[in-house]
Amino acid sequence: MTFEIEDTGPGLDPAEIDSLFEAFVQTEIGRKSEQGTGLGLSISRQFVKLMGGDITLSSPLGGGTIVRFDIQISLAGAGADIQTQHPTRSVIGLAPDQPKYRILVVEDKWESRKLLVKLLEPLGFEVREAENGKEGVALWSSWEPHLIWMDMRMPIMDGYEATKQIKAHLKGQATVIIALTASAFNEERVLILSAGCDDFVRKPFQEEEIFETMARYLGVRYVYEEKTSATSPQRSATEALTREALAVMPAEWVEQLYQAANQVNNQRIFQLIEQIPSEHGPVAIALTDLVRNFRCDKIIDLTEPATS
Structure with missing residues (x-):
């Protein structure tokens, strides 16, 4: 093929x-x-x-x-054993009686920052963001986040230097720093951990990796979407996104979303997602998921003006 x-x-x-x-x-x-x-x-x-x-x-x-x-391909036989991935439970919020977790996202790429912010804020995390390591160190010093998602390659000050500066302080030892890296090399892993990062997640990441890593290092407990039936598969937030769900936003906003999707302008789409009120977090998460999966066509279908 x-x-x-x-x-x-x-x-x-x-x-x-x-x-x-x-x-x-x-x-x-x-x-x-x-x-x-x-x-x-x-x-x-x-x-x-x-x-x-x-x-x-x-x-x-x-x-x-x-x-x-x-690539070389061949047709699967009728009796072929095809493994299917079982759907994971969708996180819809934070369990009660927990600290108010402060999360810092340090990432120079605007879309990558907003992706994490829009993933975490609707669940109840306090999230702040920085465009480079220098800003990240300053925010860490003044705000003292519980966990930092740290991109390793940034201008002005990269994630390696920022991590070293934070971990050089006594209070920095209590801050969890998780590296975000696109590298697949073991040598990079050694460098990341030697800089002081507690762990790393490879890009592109899955939502489950983000949630599981935060649970492992902070003890975060989540509320999950319940299955409506023991025999039917769980509907994802994206599958539940409808025209009616988008109707919580003004018609002008929906029209702007349609235009942005029609132009495949992901940055503009993320800017519009930021305007969705926190009480409609599932809508923001579903739209973010569509952008991540290059499904502007789906957004167009949901927002295209009705023809008479």
Whole structure:
């Protein structure tokens, strides 16, 4: 099976294409933007080769890039044993009689910060955010959070240095710091833990990983969505999202959400999600989940103006 993805970006210098599949190699544009690590294509090629295929790049004159890869597949037999993943319970709140947990999110990418904020705030956590390690250290000193979600690669001050500065203080020893990293290398894990982080979660993360990690280090107890039937699968928050659920917001807001989804403007969608009142947290969580899973088409279906 062959896949082909094409974009309309600035394109690639032909002289750079052959080296882009090497680890830690970036284009000149990528280096100037200070985004990424130069590992994505190298790791992607390894995965594709494990599936019996290969991946190639081409950049036509005039801009844009085309990525092609193929994998070896075969049809499953009628009697094949196909394993299905059992649905996990959905967290809908915090159990009573617990401390008011203060959570700090230190992440330079706006969308990644808002994703965690919108995941945690509706449940009852107090959440603050910082754009880099320097801001994170200052907020930690003044606010004393119970736990910090720390991105490790940031401008101005990275997560390694911020963690070292926090853990150098006596009160910093009591602060749980969980690293967020896109790296899959064991060497990176050693560096993260030696900097003083208590643990790490790899990106892209699942909601269950975030909740389980906080429960393990803080003892957080959750309230879970109850199953309506012992035999029917549990409906996720996304499945329960309807036009009626979005009607809690003004018509103008719904129209803006439709326009943002139609333009695949994730940053604008997250800005609109921020405007949803905390009492309608499940709506915010469901919309966030759709954005995370690249389902702007679903948001369009839910917000598209009715035609007469």
